[in-house]
Amino acid sequence: MSPAERLAEIGRTLTACLIRMRVHQRLIDQRTWEQVQSILQKKPRLRASNKRAKTPAQLKGLLFGPEGAAFSPTHRRKGDGLHRYDVSQTVLKHGTG
Known part of the structure; x- marks a missing residue:
């Protein structure tokens, strides 16, 4: 699992915990979240080299x-x-x- 994937997993887990605790609402909508995650799936050097x-x-x-x-x-x-x-x-x- 890449570092970006690991961070995404931690973010989803933390978000799920906070939502269950009703501590905060979503800061961004699901569509935006998925767009960002798809960008982060690319290797950082490839993103920069483009x-x-x-x-x-x-x-x-x-x-x-x-x-x-x-x-x-x-x-x-x-x-x-x-x-x-x-x-x-x-x-x-x-x-x-």
Whole structure:
């Protein structure tokens, strides 16, 4: 059982217990619950890679500097080649010094 499946099971069990105790009402309708669960059934890396596949910057949104600033994809051309790399937003805005 995957971690997502385990969490879903825990959520259903907890919800069932709370409903039996009449402590709370449903926060979302059943249809929304099922839609979310179907999304969570996909492996997290596949869900994320679908989003990243639309850009040549495969690491976009995954890299952050020690100060928490995101890294931005950039590139340079040398001869016939294209070299892609990521640079910290802090360096881009304020320089290295």
